[in-house]
Amino acid sequence: MVKGALLVAGTTSDAGKSVVTAGICRWLARQGVRVAPYKAQNMSLNSYVTADGAEIGRAQVVQAQAAGLEPVADMNPILLKPGSDRRSQVVLMGKPVADVDAMEYGELKDMLRATALEALTRLRKQYDVVVCEGAGSPAEINLRRGDIANMGLARAANLPVIVVGDIDRGGVFAAFYGTVGLLDAADQAHVAGFVVNKFRGAKELLDPGLDMLRRMTGREVYGVLPWLDGLWMDVEDSLALDGRRVTSGAPHGRQTLRVAVVRLPRISNFTDVDALAAEPGVTVRFVTDPAELDDADLVVLPGSRATVADLAWLRERGLAAAIRARRGPVLGICGGFQMLAREIVDEVESGAGRVEGLDLLPVRITFAPDKRLARPVGEAYGEQVRAYEIHHGVAEVEGGEPFLDGCRVGDVWGTTWHGALENDGFRRAFLADVAERAGRAFVPAPATDFARLREDRLDALGDLVERHLDTDALLRLIDNGPPELPTLPPGAPV
Structure with missing residues (x-):
């Protein structure tokens, strides 16, 4: 039985580290290997709450699902959640412990490194294989001295590294x-060695370059993963939002439902709308201009790591006025719900004190020092809803119709619950209501099973690894650790 660990690094952010890690986890799990994912340090505003109330990066949750596991804090011991260009909240083993700038974060590095290595050690004792994901690029030489997630981790834990590049x-x-x-x-x-990701075209045209790369570096190319349309995952990087995400169109005889999601500067948990994008006949696009709301049947205000600052951005862009003037459905989720309130009192996240909200819902938001991390269960539209909560803002609802933990007034809904739209029955009932109010002849597809769709896409990733990577070489690498390889002086090929 194979036993060991592997680090999947990338040439850049969004090169494909997360999906390759998930694919390797699914492939190994299908071979009967007890495998777990791990990312020492994750900087992301997409997070999730584990069954025991720990907050970790959403990508590691999907990778755990690929491995057939319930996610735990050890899989992502350090999570950084940027609140501005200079400060981030530090979540350690699932709980927030500090809000720091880069210099203050450096003072925590020794403690954080020790915690990360302890988590990895526990996983390696419990599982046959741990597939680790790096962060950003291992060649960020300005950050190497304090590195926890890339070569610093590889050296400390004696891990072999494969580098993924987006061709x-x-x-x-x-x-x-x-x-x-x-x-x-x-x-x-x-x-x-290397893995080429997102290749389109004839591979024989690529082969001469791969041969030269082997000669020049003395390292293996473990395979070329082809471009696969529609294989979006629960991404952690807002780079993945560039461009529009659209479905293939409405079923025969039905109209399309158009959803505009406001792309806030500090947008968080934007994976909430993945279930909408997966629904046949629903188009989802991320917008930053008021004119882009004009033809939307539903406007979604998503989560935010900086509610007050992003609310000010809405006003500066003219989006706040456009949303207030709408005569059609609006859904606010977590930070977006907070923005829809009458007022926000924030002495915790922004320190701004009392701030006027958009006044579309009869709610008062007060930010509390302690973050709420929970996995609530409720009901709406007669359907059970399972979700998760991650927020400092506490909502005092003063009127309207109850909606999950928030409220609804006319065409405006608000809730702090993430993941609610992944519940198929609730999503269909909500979209049917939205369509009726928007005057659209849209009918939700009764057969859409979002959980099954995610499983199918994880299987597709496992298939990509099995068919297009040298899996025998990967198994040897995991079993044997770093191979003996030549050193490559900068600019001087071997």
Whole structure:
């Protein structure tokens, strides 16, 4: 039985580390291997609450699902949630412990590194294989001294590293070569080879470049993963929101329902709308301009890590006025719900004190020092709803019709519950109500099973790994650890 660990790094953010990690986890689990995912340090505003009330990155939750596991805090011991360009909330083993800038964070590094390594040690004792995901790029040389998630982790835990590159962006050969070349000799010794991601076209045209890369670096190319349309996952990086996410169109005889999601500067848990995008006949796009709301049947104000600052941005952009003037459905989720309130009192997140909300719901929001992390169960439209909560803002509802833990007034709904739209019966009933109020002849598809769809996409990732990567070589790498490889001096091929 294979036993060991592997670190999946990337040439850039959004190169495909998360999906490759998930694919390897699914492939190994299908071989009967007890496998777990791990990411030492994750910077993301997409998070989730585990069964025991810990907050971790959403990508590790999906990777745990790929492995057939319930997620736990050890899988993502350090989560950084940016609240501004300079400060982030530090979530350690699932609980917030500090709000720091870069210099203050540096003072915590020794403690954080020890905690991260302890978590990895526990996972390695419990599972046959741990597939670790890196963060950003391992060649961020300005951050190497304090690195916890990339080569610092590989060195401390003696992990072999494969580097994923997104060829669809271009420049992947330079990125691979440069990644290795920028590392010192001790770090280079852990980089076993490369995986090309998102390739379109004839592979024989790529092969000469792969052969040159092997000769120039002395390292393996473990495979080329083809581009696969529609394989979106619960992403952690807002880079993935560039462009519109749209479905394939409405079923025959039905109109399309158009959803506009406001892309806030500090948007969080935007995976809430993935279930809408998966619904046949629903188009979802992320918008930043008031004119883009004009033809929307539903406007969604999503979560935010900086509610007061993002509310000010809404006003500056003219979006606040456009939302207030709407004569059609609006849904606010968590931070978006808070913005719809009459007033917000925030001495915790922004320190702004009392701030006027959009006054579309009879609610008063008060930010509390303690973050609420929960997995609530409720009912709406006669359907059971399972969800999760992550927020400092406490809602005092002073009127309206009850809606989950929030309220509804006319065409405006608000709730702090994330993940509610993943409940199929509730989603269909909600969309039917939205369509009626928007005057659209849209009928939700009764067969859409969002949980099954996610499983199918995890299976597709496992298939990609099995069919397009050298899985025998990966198993040897996991079993044997870092191979003996030549050192690559910067700019001087081996």
